[in-house]
Amino acid sequence: MVQATPFLLVLSLALVAPSFSSRKCVLTGKWINDLGSNMTIGPMNEKGDFFGNYTTTVTVNKTETRTSPMLGSQHLTKEKSQPTFGFTVHWNFTDSVTVFTGQCFVDELGNEVLKTMWLLRLPENNINDDWKATMVGTNVFTRLHSQK
Numbered sequence: 001m002v003q004a005t006p007f008l009l010v011l012s013l014a015l016v017a018p019s020f021s022s023r024k025c026v027l028t029g030k031w032i033n034d035l036g037s038n039m040t041i042g043p044m045n046e047k048g049d050f051f052g053n054y055t056t057t058v059t060v061n062k063t064e065t066r067t068s069p070m071l072g073s074q075h076l077t078k079e080k081s082q083p084t085f086g087f088t089v090h091w092n093f094t095d096s097v098t099v100f101t102g103q104c105f106v107d108e109l110g111n112e113v114l115k116t117m118w119l120l121r122l123p124e125n126n127i128n129d130d131w132k133a134t135m136v137g138t139n140v141f142t143r144l145h146s147q148k
């Protein structure tokens with residue numbers, strides 16, 4: 001019995017672990033990132049295109065924010081269980097725009113996580129200032145579970 005316990009433990013881990021990676025990562029729903037920004041992604045259409053909205057906690061010029069629309073597309077989950085995706089946020093309180101690209105993963109605990117990189121384009125009045133107009137960074141999103 002004493003020897004059977006570690007064997008059963010290893011066996012159950014071996015059975016459970018692969019199911020995490022085979023679980024599908026689904027983009028639709030509410031997400032929060034490492035800056036505290038929130039986004040809601042709507043349902044995919046048959047091509048993998050989607051709409052959503054994004055509320056950022058931070059801005060470049062410390063302006064007052066409003067929830068802004070986003071438009072994106074992903075590879076279809078019929079073919080991929082951890083799809084790559086991209087989306088654009090059209091900020092509606094300033095003249096900048098951000099594009100995000102990333103992949104929807106299921107981590108070792110079975111949680112969905114979006115690993116992304118972004119480019120934020122700021123408007124410049126002078127073409128000579130183009131060199132300083134784009135910022136780059138990363139964000140990690142986890143699912144936002146509504147509190148009851």
Ligand code: BTN
Nearest residue numbers: 037056058059060061091096098
């Ligand atoms: C702006 O300040 O010009 C618009 C808001 C930009 C917010 C950026 S986008 C990348 C990063 N991730 C966030 O959630 N917010 C910031």
